[in-house]
Amino acid sequence: GAVVSQHPSWVICKSGTSVKIECRSLDFQATTMFWYRQFPKQSLMLMATSNEGSKATYEQGVEKDKFLINHASLTLSTLTVTSAHPEDSSFYICSAKRQGLSGANVLTFGAGSRLTVL
Amino acid sequence: AQSVTQPDIHITVSEGASLELRCNYSYGATPYLFWYVQSPGQGLQLLLKYFSGDTLVQGIKGFEAEFKRSQSSFNLRKPSVHWSDAAEYFCAVQTGANNLFFGTGTRLTVIP
Numbered sequence: 493g494a495v496v497s498q499h500p501s502w503v504i505c506k507s508g509t510s511v512k513i514e515c516r517s518l519d520f521q522a523t524t525m526f527w528y529r530q531f532p533k534q535s536l537m538l539m540a541t542s543n544e545g546s547k548a549t550y551e552q553g554v555e556k557d558k559f560l561i562n563h564a565s566l567t568l569s570t571l572t573v574t575s576a577h578p579e580d581s582s583f584y585i586c587s588a589k590r591q592g593l594s595g596a597n598v599l600t601f602g603a604g605s606r607l608t609v610l
Numbered sequence: 611a612q613s614v615t616q617p618d619i620h621i622t623v624s625e626g627a628s629l630e631l632r633c634n635y636s637y638g639a640t641p642y643l644f645w646y647v648q649s650p651g652q653g654l655q656l657l658l659k660y661f662s663g664d665t666l667v668q669g670i671k672g673f674e675a676e677f678k679r680s681q682s683s684f685n686l687r688k689p690s691v692h693w694s695d696a697a698e699y700f701c702a703v704q705t706g707a708n709n710l711f712f713g714t715g716t717r718l719t720v721i722p
Contacts, residue, residue: 498653526709535700535712536654585653587710599710601646603653 494520496588498602505576506610512572513605515586521566522588526599527559530583542569576609583607612637614703616713623691624721631686631716633701642704643684645675648715649697657699660684671695696720 495518505511515525523544528536540561541549548561558580560572569588573580583606587599613636623629635641642661646654658669665677675686684701701713 533717535714538709538711541709583651587654598656598659599704600656601654604651606651 494588494590494598494600496586496600496602498586498605500605501603502606502608504608504610507577508575510572510574511576511607512570513584513586513607515569515571515588515602517567517588517590517600520588520590522569522590523566524589525563525569526587526589527561527569527571528585528587530585530604532583536585539571573607576607578609581607581609612703612705612711614701614711614713616699616701616716618716619714620717620719622719622721625693626690629686629688629691629695629718631699631701631718633684633686633713634682635684635701635703636682637703637705643675643677644702644704644710645669645673645684645686646700646702646712647671647697648700654700657686691718691720693720693722 497516499514525542527539529539530536538551539554542561542563544563544566550556563569583604585604587601615634617632644659645657647657648654657673658667660667660677668674673688677684698715698717700715702710704710
C-alpha cells in the first residue's frame with residue numbers, strides 16, 4: 493500500500509533556529525502534498541498545499557515566510573519552520589495525494605513530526 | 611462553506627460494547643467522507659471512506675459507517691469494541707479542491 497514517510501518524528505530546537513521537516517511518498521508519486529498543524533487535543537488545521545514544481549498555496553493566517561514549503565520532486569516536500577519560537581511548538585503532519593483504484597483521489601498521511609521549541 | 615461537526619468530544623465504552631461515533635457535515639455538493647483514527651503521538655490512519663454507491667461502507671478493524679444524505683451524517687460504528695480501539699477519531703469531508711476538512715475529533719476511552 494501507499495506509504496508516506498515523515499522525518500524527523502521528533503525534534504527539539506532552540507528558539508531562533510530553523511527546522512526542516514521532510515515528507516516523502518515512498519511508493520508513489522505525489523504532485524500534491526498537504527501540510528497540517530495539530531495543537532494538543534485539537535483537530536488538524538490545513539496550513540498549505542504543496543505543489544510539485546510550483547509555489548505552495550497557503551491557508552489564510554499562515555505566514556508563508558515563517559513556514560517555507562518546497563516541493564522539489566514528485567516524492568518529496570519539505571516544511572521549514574524559520575526562526576522558530578516556542579509558540580511554533582506543535583505536531584506537524586503531511587499528507588500526499590494519489591489516485592485510488594476507484595479513480596478518486598486519496599490522501600495518505602505521514603506519522604507526524606513533533607516540534608518542541610525551547 | 612464546508613464544515614464537519616463531531617458532537618461528542620469524549621466517549622467512554624466498556625470493552626465488548628458497541629460503539630457509535632457521530633459525524634455531521636455541511637457541504638454544498640456530493641461529499642467524499644472519511645473516518646481516520648489517530649493513536650497518541652501518531653499520524654492518521656484511514657479507517658474507511660465513502661465516495662459513492664452503497665451508503666454502508668466497511669472499513670478496517672471491524673468498523674463501518676453509514677452515509678445518510680437526508681441527515682447529513684456519516685456515523686462510525688463498531689459492534690464490539692476492543693481495548694486497542696482507544697484513540698482519537700476524526701471525521702473528514704473532502705472538497706472538490708481535494709482539501710480535507712476535519713472535525714474536532716472524538717476521543718474514545720475503552721474500559722476493561
